[in-house]
């Protein structure tokens with residue numbers, strides 16, 4: 706069964722930060738390939754709205770990490786919405802990591818820590834939540850989740866239209882509890898919220 710994504714409260718400060726982020730993303734996108742979008746409207750609808758809808762699915766306390774953050778999706782968007790939360794962005798591409806540092810600085814997001822390294826080599830605190838968008842199949846994401854999540858931690862993965870197939874493949878190696886949410890930006894796509902993640906056989 707799929708649930709609707711809970712609504713997000715109005716927040717003019719968040720929206721101003723997101724507008725500044727979108728402008729910066731478009732400027733850098735002319736020289737580094739950060740996102741597949743050329744206009745402000747496309748960035749807003751295809752990327753920022755897609756990322757922002759994850760915020761109400763996150764726990765209300767504890768550090769969060771976005772793995773393979775790329776141009777900051779969803780990591781910078783989440784940080785813009787939750788400016789008091791400790792947020793770690795892990796991105797191995799040096800130019801993209803430089804963009805993330807610039808974006809966090811421009812938006813005044815002092816709580817964001819950029820890890821310009823491979824996820825496999827990253828040192829992170831025990832996390833309340835991890836996110837990852839367009840990074841890897843669910844099976845691989847669960848290995849990262851199992852490594853980094855604190856007890857009781859959750860993983861939130863936007864998973865497009867192949868979510869059920871990925872759940873089936875991943876369940877051969879992993880046990881987890883699944884909640885499904887209908888994406889607001891693509892009603893055929895599913896956002897997964899997974900908890901109690903452990904390797905099958907452990």
Ligand SMILES: C[S@@+](CC[C@H](N)C(=O)[O-])C[C@H]1O[C@@H](n2cnc3c(N)ncnc32)[C@H](O)[C@@H]1O
Pocket residue numbers: 739740772773774775776777778779795796797798801822823824825837838839840
């Ligand atoms: C397809 S992009 C998606 C970026 C962003 N999450 C988005 O939705 O636009 C995947 C990103 O993950 C990064 N990445 C892939 N494997 C990684 C790894 N093992 N460690 C750190 N970053 C990785 C890539 O450099 C790239 O920026």
